[in-house]
Structure formats: structure tokens, C-alpha cells
Amino acid sequence: xxxxxxxxxxxxxxxxxxxxxxxxxxxxxxxxxxxxxxxxxxxxxxxxxxxxxxxxxxxxxxxxxxxxxxxxxxxxxxxxxxxxxxxxxxxxxxxxxxxxxxxxxxxxxxxxxxxxxxxxxxxxxxxxxxxxxxxxxxxxxxxxxxxxxxxxxxxxxxxxxxxxxxxxxxxxxxxxxxxxxxxxxxxxxxxxxxxxxxxxxxxxxxxxxxxxxxxxxxxxxxxxxxxxxxxxxxxxxxxxxxxxxxxxxxxxxxxxxxxxxxx
Numbered sequence: 001x002x003x004x005x006x007x008x009x010x011x012x013x014x015x016x017x018x019x020x021x022x023x024x025x026x027x028x029x030x031x032x033x034x035x036x037x038x039x040x041x042x043x044x045x046x047x048x049x050x051x052x053x054x055x056x057x058x059x060x061x062x063x064x065x066x067x068x069x070x071x072x073x074x075x076x077x078x079x080x081x082x083x084x085x086x087x088x089x090x091x092x093x094x095x096x097x098x099x100x101x102x103x104x105x106x107x108x109x110x111x112x113x114x115x116x117x118x119x120x121x122x123x124x125x126x127x128x129x130x131x132x133x134x135x136x137x138x139x140x141x142x143x144x145x146x147x148x149x150x151x152x153x154x155x156x157x158x159x160x161x162x163x164x165x166x167x168x169x170x171x172x173x174x175x176x177x178x179x180x181x182x183x184x185x186x187x188x189x190x191x192x193x194x195x196x197x198x199x200x201x202x203x204x205x206x207x208x209x210x211x212x213x214x215x216x217x218x219x220x221x222x223x224x225x226x227x228x229x230x231x232x233x234x235x236x237x238x239x240x241x242x243x244x245x246x247x248x249x250x251x252x253x254x255x256x257x258x259x260x261x262x263x
């Protein structure tokens with residue numbers, strides 16, 4: 001009897017040990033773009049005018065976390081911006097993203113569609129950006145994600161030739177279908193609230209320091225991290241022609257990185 005009990009115990013222990021790798025394989029990895037501790041984000045955007053209502057936009061982004069001691073993410077993205085109306089812009093985007101040092105995911109391809117609504121009312125400029133994206137990691141199933149970012153811009157009424165612009169926004173991340181990354185069981189996976197000031201340095205160059213609060217919905221609950229970022233926006237002027245410009249060169253409109261993330 002004692003020998004039989006010992007054999008049963010050993011069999012149960014072996015079954016538990018054998019089940020550990022299977023359970024580990026079923027567990028989803030955390031989204032590699034999730035920030036850890038205090039982060040520093042650097043953004044560089046270059047826009048080249050192709051016509052009066054069309055431009056080529058290219059952006060470079062670097063993400064540091066753990067007190068800016070670790071480069072955990074960087075990516076480059078580009079697309080052609082079509083300004084179909086003064087208040088409506090459409091930008092199809094391709095992004096290539098890498099996660100150095102991440103043991104689960106090395107790189108990711110993304111196809112995105114940026115739909116931005118904006119209109120000016122005096123010193124105020126409300127905006128609404130909708131980002132429809134498909135994510136294609138190297139070893140995970142593809143997934144879709146929606147990002148909604150309402151915001152407001154306020155041009156500070158200072159007696160200077162180039163007025164600073166206060167920028168405030170809040171972004172909601174929704175994964176409508178299958179999510180290959182660990183989350184809290186809800187399609188609402190992330191939130192980003194940011195405040196920044198765009199400082200026009202010249203007609204073709206501006207700097208925007210910002211502070212961002214990133215909240216991530218994890219299985220253990222919501223995790224919040226603080227990020228300090230700096231966005232640099234460059235605009236390559238078009239060749240001068242005899243045609244009259246449809247609008248004056250305003251750095252508040254033209255010198256702006258369309259997506260501080262990919263903030």
C-alpha cells in the first residue's frame with residue numbers, strides 16, 4: 001500500500017511538472033510597448049510639402065524606460081498626408097518597430113490609417129484623431145486596434161511673433177477582437193493623457209516638450225507610468241512658385257508632428 005501511494009504521489013508530481021511548460025506557453029506576454037517606471041520619449045518628425053494639400057510625413061521615435069536607462073522601443077513610420085478639407089486630414093501610415101532586449105517579441109509591422117478632424121475658433125483649436133491600426137508582431141497573431149484621441153490646443157495670447165501653443169489630449173486604446181497580449185480582460189487596454197507646449201522656433205521648426213501619463217490595463221490591474229517627452233518637428237519648405245499660397249505659413253499648423261506616439 002505504501003509503495004502504491006508513493007507511486008501515485010510521484011505520478012502527480014510529474015504531471016504538475018509537465019503541466020508547467022504548457023501553462024507558460026498559454027500565458028500571453030505583456031504588450032512590449034508598455035512603459036516601465038519613469039520614461040523618456042524622443043520624437044522627430046519631418047514633413048515635406050508635395051502640393052498645396054498633400055505632404056510626405058516621416059517620423060522617428062525612441063522610447064526609454066526604467067528612469068531613461070533602457071532603450072526598450074524605437075520605430076520609424078511614414079505616410080502621405082491628404083488634407084481633403086481644411087478641417088479633415090487622412091494619412092495612411094506604415095510603421096516598422098523594434099523592441100531591443102525583449103525576450104518575447106523582436107519587431108513589429110503596423111499598417112495604420114490616421115483620420116484627424118480639427119478646426120480653429122479664435123485662439124482655440126479642438127482636435128479629434130482616430131487611428132485605425134493593424135499590428136503584425138514577429139511571433140504573435142495579428143490584431144487590430146482603435147485609438148481615439150480628443151484634444152484641445154490653445155494659442156497663448158503673448159506679444160511675440162511666434163506664440164506658444166498649449167496642447168492637451170487624452171487617448172483611449174480599444175482592441176475590438178482578439179488580443180495576443182496580456183490584458184485585464186477588457187477591450188479597453190490603455191489610456192494616455194498628455195500636456196505639452198509647442199514652441200515655434202522658426203516657420204519650419206518647432207519644439208514640443210510634454211508630460212504624459214500612461215495607464216495600462218494588465219491582468220493584475222491598471223498600471224500607471226509617467227513619461228517626459230520632447231517632440232521636434234521640421235517642415236521642408238516647398239519651392240517658391242508664382243501661384244498664391246492657399247494659406248500663410250503658420251508654424252502652429254505646419255510645424256507639428258502628427259503622432260507623438262505613434263504618443
